[in-house]
Amino acid sequence: MSLENLMDTSRIKWINSPGPDSDIVISSRVRFARNIRNVPFPHLLSDNEAKKIVNDVYFTLKENPVLSRDIELYNMSELTAEQKTMLSEMHLISMDLANSEKGAVIVNQDESISIMINEEDHLRIQVMLPGLQLEEALKQIDKIDDLLEEKLDFAFDEKIGYLTACPTNVGTGMRASVMMHLPALTMMDKIGQIFSTISQVGLVVRGIYGEGSQAKGNLYQISNQITLGKSEEDIIQNVVSVARQIIMSERKTRQNLSGEARLRLEDKILRSYGILTNAKLVSSQEALSYISDVRLGVDMGIIKDLKPSVLNELFIMTGPAYIQEISKNATTPLERDLYRANFIREKMQK
Amino acid sequence: MLCEECQMKPATVHITKIVNNEKTQIHLCEDCAKEKHISLSTGLGGFGFDDTGFSVAKLLSSFFETPSKTPLDISDDLECSGCGLTFQGFSKTGRFGCSQCYNTFKGQMNPMLRRIHGKTVHVGKVPKRTGGQLRIRQEINRLKRELQEAVNAEEYERAAVIRDKIKELEQEENSF
Numbered sequence: 001m002s003l004e005n006l007m008d009t010s011r012i013k014w015i016n017s018p019g020p021d022s023d024i025v026i027s028s029r030v031r032f033a034r035n036i037r038n039v040p041f042p043h044l045l046s047d048n049e050a051k052k053i054v055n056d057v058y059f060t061l062k063e064n065p066v067l068s069r070d071i072e073l074y075n076m077s078e079l080t081a082e083q084k085t086m087l088s089e090m091h092l093i094s095m096d097l098a099n100s101e102k103g104a105v106i107v108n109q110d111e112s113i114s115i116m117i118n119e120e121d122h123l124r125i126q127v128m129l130p131g132l133q134l135e136e137a138l139k140q141i142d143k144i145d146d147l148l149e150e151k152l153d154f155a156f157d158e159k160i161g162y163l164t165a166c167p168t169n170v171g172t173g174m175r176a177s178v179m180m181h182l183p184a185l186t187m188m189d190k191i192g193q194i195f196s197t198i199s200q201v202g203l204v205v206r207g208i209y210g211e212g213s214q215a216k217g218n219l220y221q222i223s224n225q226i227t228l229g230k231s232e233e234d235i236i237q238n239v240v241s242v243a244r245q246i247i248m249s250e251r252k253t254r255q256n257l258s259g260e261a262r263l264r265l266e267d268k269i270l271r272s273y274g275i276l277t278n279a280k281l282v283s284s285q286e287a288l289s290y291i292s293d294v295r296l297g298v299d300m301g302i303i304k305d306l307k308p309s310v311l312n313e314l315f316i317m318t319g320p321a322y323i324q325e326i327s328k329n330a331t332t333p334l335e336r337d338l339y340r341a342n343f344i345r346e347k348m349q350k
Numbered sequence: 351m352l353c354e355e356c357q358m359k360p361a362t363v364h365i366t367k368i369v370n371n372e373k374t375q376i377h378l379c380e381d382c383a384k385e386k387h388i389s390l391s392t393g394l395g396g397f398g399f400d401d402t403g404f405s406v407a408k409l410l411s412s413f414f415e416t417p418s419k420t421p422l423d424i425s426d427d428l429e430c431s432g433c434g435l436t437f438q439g440f441s442k443t444g445r446f447g448c449s450q451c452y453n454t455f456k457g458q459m460n461p462m463l464r465r466i467h468g469k470t471v472h473v474g475k476v477p478k479r480t481g482g483q484l485r486i487r488q489e490i491n492r493l494k495r496e497l498q499e500a501v502n503a504e505e506y507e508r509a510a511v512i513r514d515k516i517k518e519l520e521q522e523e524n525s526f
Contacts, residue, residue, distance in 0.1 A: 037480065040448045048515040120445070149477045155449030158484040160463065161472025167459075168466055170452075172474040229469020313413045321479075 003074070003083060006092070006107065007326060013110035015312040019131020023299040024247045026179040026219065026312060027128055029091075030137040030236070032145055033164045034123040035174035037153040041165040042102060050102035054117050058106060060151040061115075067147075076103040082321050089319035091128065094119060113144065113325070120165050121173075123148070125291045132243055134176050134236045142232075161228065171228030173175065179208060180246060183218040183296045184253040187265070191220070193244060202226045203242055204302040217288035217315065218296075222246070254300060269297035276344050281337040287318040310347055318344065353379035354433055430454040486523045 009015055014027040034040060036053060045053075054075070062068045076084060078097060084098035092111065097103040097119040101346040106115040116124040127141040148154075148164075155163040162173040169175075183189050195205050208219040222243060224235045257265055272293035276282070282290075297303035315323060318340055326328065327339040353361045359379035366375050429436050432450030437458065440446060452459065463470045476485045493516050500509040 035449055037449055039431065041446060043445065044433055044435075044447045071442075145475075146478070149479060154477050154480050156474075156477050156480045156482075157452060158472055158482060160452065161474060162457070162477075163452050165445045167444075167446070167462060170463070171467065171472045174474070226467045226469075228463060228467035228472060231474045 003325075006072075006074075006111070007086070007322070008088075009313045009317060011110055012090075012316075013088060013112045014128050015316070016309050017130050019129060019133055020310065021247055022131035024180055024182070024250050025132040025243065026181055026315075027091075027130055028134045028137050028139045029037075029126060029128040029175075029177050029179070030134060031127075031175045031177075032067055032123075032125045032141055033121040033162065033169045033175075034125065034145070034148070034152075034165055035155040035165070036122050037155040039122070040316055042100070042120065042122060043165070045102060045118065047102060050118050053122055056103045057115065057117055057123065057148065058104075058284075060148055061106065063151075064147055070108045071106050071113075072108075074105050074107070076105075082324050085321035086319070086325050090316055090321050094124075094307060095167040096120060097124075109284050112140075115144075121169070126159070131145055132178060132240065132247070134178065134240055138176070138232060138236055155242070168225075169227050172230070172232050172235065174227055174232050174235060175223055176236050177221050177223030178239065178243045180220050180222065180243065180250075181218055181292065182220055182246070182250050183292055184257070185246075185250050186218045190249070190253065194249075198222065198242060201238065201242060203239060216285060217292045219292070219315070265296075266302055269293045269300075269302055273297060273303055277348055278345075279341050281334070282318070282341040282344060283337050284320045284323070284340065287340060288315070291315055291318070306348065314344060314347060317347075351377055353377065353382050355379070355382035428454055483523055486519050490523070491521050493519070 005011075019025070019028075022046070036056075038048060039045070039053070042050065054302070058071075058073050061071055074087075079087075081098075084093065085095075086099055087093045087105070088095050092107055092114045093103075093105050093116055097105065097116045100118060100119045104117045106117070107113065112128055114126045114128070116126070125141055125144055127137045127144070130136050130141075157163055161171040164170050164173055182191065185194065198205050202225055203222055204225050205220055205222050208217065208221050216310050222239065224239055226235075230238075272290040276287075276290050276294060291311055294303060294306070295308065298306050298308055298311065317326070320336070323336050323340050323343070326343075327336060330339045331334045351361045353359050354377050356379060359381065361377035361378050363378045363383040366377070374421075385486060386406065427436075430447060430451045431454065433447030435447035435451055437455055440451070440455065446452065446455075460470050476488060478485060493512055496508055497512045497516065500506075
């Protein structure tokens with residue numbers, strides 16, 4: 001599987017398949033941090049030891065008849081800086097992994113599974129699904145974890161659980177998060193309030209593109225902060241119930257818009273639609289906010305005949321590194337903005 | 351408010367640290383914060399892995415900086431036999447060197463974990479092979495509940511089978 005296959009967004013599950021509450025929750029993600037017993041953590045690892053871990057993980061998965069045909073390994077040392085940035089735009093790797101020469105990632109066909117090797121921990125297993133389905137993601141990641149555990153000796157302490165390089169991840173080693181599109185709450189300045197309420201129940205919110213109320217694209221990630229002293233199921237229940245409340249208040253805020261506020265919102269949405277379908281040049285930053293507007297328009301029924309999956313796709317495909325990689329010939333920022341504008345128009349016409 | 355560090359630019363990064371009910375506040379401008387590695391994570395591709403939005407490791411490490419060395423402070427001399435990391439080394443980066451570090455720095459662990467998580471004992475998943483006694487103990491507890499159910503339902507044959515299983519596991523547990 002080449003990198004070009006990875007870039008083919010038509011196979012990415014969280015973009016294309018419908019999920020529960022996917023008008024607001026773009027994706028759900030569960031991540032497990034795991035380490036091999038008696039081997040130094042990645043930042044102290046020699047090149048040979050690092051390679052051995054990559055091989056051990058890869059071949060353990062390859063032994064599984066179902067997974068073996070489904071997975072592909074990418075070594076960070078074999079990718080260009082742009083390619084690595086693109087993988088991070090696609091949420092398959094972190095920039096920490098991109099910057100590590102010892103790092104590698106294993107990805108499956110529909111890109112719902114990504115296993116980062118030699119990031120901060122030896123393994124960072126991730127399952128990402130469309131909509132709000134953290135419970136299902138936990139089920140799937142549990143299986144992968146069990147499979148790896150059959151062959152690999154994970155560092156585990158009877159009292160404090162899975163041992164991780166940073167003590168903030170110790171215990172379950174689990175981070176459960178949901179990516180939410182919250183344009184109405186952002187517009188009505190209610191996000192700050194939610195931020196502070198959520199931090200009181202041990203969760204963290206942040207903008208995916210930029211911090212706080214200036215979050216571009218109105219995309220936010222909500223995740224658990226505490227990993228020790230609670231079971232995986234309890235942590236997930238906590239995130240799910242908070243996500244449900246936010247979904248409700250976002251929906252309510254959308255519905256309650258009336259009079260001038262409603263008119264101004266419709267105007268904004270349709271203007272953004274106009275720009276995306278007509279502009280000659282679009283930068284990645286402005287693309288994000290227009291795509292967010294149009295997505296809201298689709299969810300509210302103001303714009304018809306446009307699938308939400310196209311907008312999920314565009315959130316990823318208009319990233320600077322993705323455009324650079326797919327355009328090949330566009331070398332200047334101007335050429336990239338031109339390419340991006342054409343690309344968006346084409347996608348939206350289909 | 352001006353940055354405490356350079357006294358030149360307005361402070362836009364505010365950090366409140368509460369250690370043992372003692373509150374410390376730091377106000378920095380963006381540049382000085384960056385220099386101190388307290389960067390707010392921005393930029394593309396953020397969704398995913400940088401879980402907390404700012405460098406936890408760096409912030410965390412500030413918990414362990416010992417401003418004044420007391421004679422009681424012996425933890426600095428500890429060195430992990432697995433990777434050679436000292437507690438001071440850990441304090442600088444907020445990262446351990448290997449899984450043995452958790453054993454080496456056991457004495458410092460509980461207060462630190464309580465500060466981060468509010469708890470000190472894991473109650474989640476246990477790996478099948480390396481979970482050791484804990485796995486067996488959990489299985490025994492599960493079987494005991496099942497045994498009680500079987501007895502309550504007067505299914506004595508099933509109860510006998512479960513009882514034998516428990517015995518077997520208890521022997522295994524003692525052989526550790």
